[in-house]
Amino acid sequence: MKARKQRKGLLWLTLALVTALVTACSGNGGKNANSPAPEGSASASATGSGETASAYKDKYDPPVTITTVWGVDPALKFKNGETIENNVATRWALETLGIEIKSLWSVTDTNNAFVTKMRLAMSSNQKMPDVVTIGDAQLAQDLIDTGMFREVGSLFDQYANDKWKQAMNLDPNVWNPYMRDGKKMGIPVLDYAYNHDYLLWIRQDWLDKLNLEGPKTLADLENIMDAFKNRNPDGLSPDKVTPLSIGFKTTMNTWMGDPSWVFGAYGTIPGQWNVGADGKLEWGSIHPASKQALETLKKWRDKGYIPAEAALWDENKTAEPAVAGTAGIIPGPYWMSGWPLLDTAKNVPHAVWKPYPIPTGPDGKAGRHGTHFTSGVTLIHKDMKHPEALFTYQNYLFDHLADPEPGSQWDIGVFKGYDYDLDANGNPVYLDKIPGGEVNINRYWLVKDGARIPDAQMKALLNLADGKEPVTRLEKEVKNNYGPETPAAAKVLMSQPDISYKDMFTGPATPTMQSKLDYLKKIELQTFNEIIYGKKGLDEFDKFVGTWKSSGGDQITKEVNEWYASAH
Amino acid sequence: MATWTRTWPFHLMVWPALLFLIVFNYVPMAGIVMAFMDYKPWLGFTGSPWIGLDHFRALFERDDSIQVIWNTLVISVLKIVFNLIVPFTFAILLNEVRKRLLSRTIQTLVYLPHFLSWVILGGILVNFLSTDGGFANRVLGFFGLGPVFFLGDGNWFRVTVVVSEVWKEFGYGTIVFIAALANINPSLYEAAEVDGASRWKQTLHITIPSLLPMAIVVGTLSLGNILNAGFDQIFNLYNSLVYDKGDIIDTFVYRTAIIDGDFGFATAVGLFKSVISMLLIIVAYRLAYKLANYRVF
Numbered sequence: 001m002k003a004r005k006q007r008k009g010l011l012w013l014t015l016a017l018v019t020a021l022v023t024a025c026s027g028n029g030g031k032n033a034n035s036p037a038p039e040g041s042a043s044a045s046a047t048g049s050g051e052t053a054s055a056y057k058d059k060y061d062p063p064v065t066i067t068t069v070w071g072v073d074p075a076l077k078f079k080n081g082e083t084i085e086n087n088v089a090t091r092w093a094l095e096t097l098g099i100e101i102k103s104l105w106s107v108t109d110t111n112n113a114f115v116t117k118m119r120l121a122m123s124s125n126q127k128m129p130d131v132v133t134i135g136d137a138q139l140a141q142d143l144i145d146t147g148m149f150r151e152v153g154s155l156f157d158q159y160a161n162d163k164w165k166q167a168m169n170l171d172p173n174v175w176n177p178y179m180r181d182g183k184k185m186g187i188p189v190l191d192y193a194y195n196h197d198y199l200l201w202i203r204q205d206w207l208d209k210l211n212l213e214g215p216k217t218l219a220d221l222e223n224i225m226d227a228f229k230n231r232n233p234d235g236l237s238p239d240k241v242t243p244l245s246i247g248f249k250t251t252m253n254t255w256m257g258d259p260s261w262v263f264g265a266y267g268t269i270p271g272q273w274n275v276g277a278d279g280k281l282e283w284g285s286i287h288p289a290s291k292q293a294l295e296t297l298k299k300w301r302d303k304g305y306i307p308a309e310a311a312l313w314d315e316n317k318t319a320e321p322a323v324a325g326t327a328g329i330i331p332g333p334y335w336m337s338g339w340p341l342l343d344t345a346k347n348v349p350h351a352v353w354k355p356y357p358i359p360t361g362p363d364g365k366a367g368r369h370g371t372h373f374t375s376g377v378t379l380i381h382k383d384m385k386h387p388e389a390l391f392t393y394q395n396y397l398f399d400h401l402a403d404p405e406p407g408s409q410w411d412i413g414v415f416k417g418y419d420y421d422l423d424a425n426g427n428p429v430y431l432d433k434i435p436g437g438e439v440n441i442n443r444y445w446l447v448k449d450g451a452r453i454p455d456a457q458m459k460a461l462l463n464l465a466d467g468k469e470p471v472t473r474l475e476k477e478v479k480n481n482y483g484p485e486t487p488a489a490a491k492v493l494m495s496q497p498d499i500s501y502k503d504m505f506t507g508p509a510t511p512t513m514q515s516k517l518d519y520l521k522k523i524e525l526q527t528f529n530e531i532i533y534g535k536k537g538l539d540e541f542d543k544f545v546g547t548w549k550s551s552g553g554d555q556i557t558k559e560v561n562e563w564y565a566s567a568h
Numbered sequence: 569m570a571t572w573t574r575t576w577p578f579h580l581m582v583w584p585a586l587l588f589l590i591v592f593n594y595v596p597m598a599g600i601v602m603a604f605m606d607y608k609p610w611l612g613f614t615g616s617p618w619i620g621l622d623h624f625r626a627l628f629e630r631d632d633s634i635q636v637i638w639n640t641l642v643i644s645v646l647k648i649v650f651n652l653i654v655p656f657t658f659a660i661l662l663n664e665v666r667k668r669l670l671s672r673t674i675q676t677l678v679y680l681p682h683f684l685s686w687v688i689l690g691g692i693l694v695n696f697l698s699t700d701g702g703f704a705n706r707v708l709g710f711f712g713l714g715p716v717f718f719l720g721d722g723n724w725f726r727v728t729v730v731v732s733e734v735w736k737e738f739g740y741g742t743i744v745f746i747a748a749l750a751n752i753n754p755s756l757y758e759a760a761e762v763d764g765a766s767r768w769k770q771t772l773h774i775t776i777p778s779l780l781p782m783a784i785v786v787g788t789l790s791l792g793n794i795l796n797a798g799f800d801q802i803f804n805l806y807n808s809l810v811y812d813k814g815d816i817i818d819t820f821v822y823r824t825a826i827i828d829g830d831f832g833f834a835t836a837v838g839l840f841k842s843v844i845s846m847l848l849i850i851v852a853y854r855l856a857y858k859l860a861n862y863r864v865f
Contacts, residue, residue: 110687111803111804122609122610123609123831124609125609145608145610146609146610147610148610248808249807249808307700308699308700308717309698309699309700309717309719309720311720311807311808311809312694312719312720312807312809514830515626518820518823518824519630519631519632522632522808522811522815522823523632525808525811526808526809526811526812528808529807529808529809530809533720533809535809547631551631
């Protein structure tokens with residue numbers, strides 16, 4: 001009897017708990033259903049200059065809070081015990097603008113950890129941050145579709161300052177991926193043009209000792225790689241040298257140690273949508289030129305020109321032999337002279353890296369993947385109380401950080417002891433001369449990289465490459481922080497603007513992509529690697545193209561072209 | 569009433585665990601409906617459209633479905649078998665070590681890798697097994713054996729996965745068997761010694777038969793995991809060269825469901841795995857009862 005009573009009690013408790021939880025969950029779910037986004041609380045007459053009628057202020061007192069979340073680049077360094085949640089940039093925002101940056105969570109961004117965590121947060125109805133910057137295109141589209149983030153076009157028109165607006169107007173297409181029914185649902189994060197375009201970095205000291213010229217064609221390159229390997233000027237034995245450091249663990253189209261220019265030499269760029277001869281978009285990996293590129297890569301692997309384990313190497317891994325002084329060539333962005341190649345001197349003091357243009361293939365073709373003007377999108381939560389505060393923050397950065405006139409407050413650097421310091425005579429010092437080392441404070445800003453005007457950096461770099469003394473903040477910054485060869489690299493890069501091919505598809509994933517894309521990507525990478533590693537013959541490529549088309553590739557191509565036709 | 573006053577503290581102690589079970593194991597079961605929906609987080613359970621068995625169809629319609637399921641089975645069966653045999657043997661061997669301090673030290677040492685995460689071990693293994701001056705290949709080279717591309721060759725990849733998993737987990741498994749060994753009645757050994765049985769005979773006729781029930785329990789319980797080939801491990805070690813031999817259900821679900829955000833599909837695969845596991849556990853449980861006359865529960 002007693003036992004029964006207890007059991008009954010327990011059952012009752014269980015039931016109560018379950019009901020409580022279920023109702024709690026469903027209550028939560030209901031709240032997130034599409035409710036119309038509230039308009040900004042500010043009055044329409046505000047111009048963004050801080051008038052009394054406007055919610056917009058240059059400094060908030062009492063401070064307002066902006067919540068956000070962070071994916072922290074594993075290579076990002078901190079000093080003085082700081083973290084992404086609490087550092088010199090968050091303190092600056094509170095002191096100067098009265099904006100408290102509050103972090104809901106942060107995660108070290110390896111293996112796509114940020115995207116995964118964000119997706120899980122989204123699906124479990126966790127609290128979304130007021131402001132979040134997303135680099136992953138598909139995640140950004142899904143987040144917009146949740147309806148949790150508000151229309152931003154009106155805010156942007158109302159509060160963004162002229163400098164920001166002009167930067168945005170350099171390419172009106174930047175808004176395209178984030179349009180929904182004619183409304184702008186996210187602010188594109190502007191990036192420097194050509195930032196992820198790459199060129200070849202070659203060990204000039206090796207070339208000089210071997211009496212070799214820089215490569216003009218793939219054939220020249222093969223000569224050089226062979227000489228680096230078998231007649232190594234530093235006396236390294238052939239099996240210790242990585243003549244060309246590339247890797248393709250997850251894709252053949254990336255940003256450092258990238259092999260896609262080998263495909264470019266034959267007339268396609270893999271892993272992206274290119275404009276075909278008929279003006280329609282086509283998937284670069286199935287282009288016949290890919291077959292020739294694979295043949296070349298296989299030859300290079302057989303001869304030991306590329307790492308034996310290239311299929312296991314991601315981008316950061318390809319930099320390791322380069323920095324260790326055992327690699328002769330590494331493809332990468334023009335700014336690599338600053339990071340990571342600057343560290344080569346620690347291991348091999350006489351090493352000299354010089355930038356070279358992308359070599360041409362047998363038919364004189366050359367190609368590399370291009371860079372969009374954006375590196376992601378900033379979304380604003382519809383329940384954010386002070387959306388104008390984001391504009392206070394970003395306007396300040398566009399005014400003072402992006403490309404200010406000479407003599408402005410951040411002329412020599414932003415945070416003393418972080419990105420610059422002063423020596424005993426009051427002269428600015430940079431990089432390793434800063435006590436405790438330099439940290440990349442540009443990754444500490446609320447929006448990734450702070451504020452960038454797409455064409456500003458290239459202009460500054462080309463000025464410097466022509467021998468002009470650095471005058472503006474940006475010119476000084478690139479001179480001081482970006483490594484000695486960066487201006488020269490920019491000039492090399494700009495000598496081939498026409499070989500830069502951007503991924504032409506920037507819309508949301510099409511229906512067939514959602515169900516088929518993973519399989520198509522899988523067979524693509526698998527086939528390419530098996531051909532390069534000699535496990536399958538070159539004919540396997542034709543079979544792959546057939547499978548790709550029949551397994552949904554043709555359907556995706558159709559959908560992509562429908563989007564392309566509607567967007568252009 | 570007298571028993572109630574005496575036993576209520578125990579009931580109190582059970583409740584937190586029970587609560588935990590309900591909140592984390594039973595309540596989420598409601599999410600199973602996602603398997604039959606085109607689930608969109610922002611539409612919720614009430615708003616997402618029902619699509620019947622489409623997700624299950626999609627799971628089997630992919631050209632690589634069979635391959636992925638087969639890979640999962642091969643890798644996990646190998647893991648289950650070796651994770652049973654190795655700790656079993658090792659526990660018996662360790663039991664023969666008469667120096668208490670030595671056996672305890674060994675036990676602790678082999679137990680340690682259990683606490684390392686695959687993220688760390690993955691990084692270590694990639695360097696350790698590298699064909700480009702990795703330790704394993706240097707040792708092989710010393711014996712004149714050619715470099716083995718452990719992580720880039722499908723068959724070697726499976727070997728690597730199973731061996732490294734067993735290396736990491738056998739210390740943990742050993743503990744269970746050592747506990748079982750301690751429960752063997754010492755008078756059995758005394759009697760055997762009186763009858764003149766050698767140590768080997770004692771092991772064969774007393775130790776092993778006494779351990780078998782525990783081995784059956786462990787084996788039965790691990791059958792439930794037959795479709796879990798170890799996501800953390802594979803994910804940190806695999807690459808496109810070994811997709812044909814190393815892509816398992818969980819990594820494939822990760823790519824389609826988590827990366828591309830198709831939660832309904834992920835749930836459907838999870839449900840599929842659970843149903844298969846439950847069937848296997850029931851079968852194994854019956855078999856264990858029939859063959860070894862042993863009841864787990």
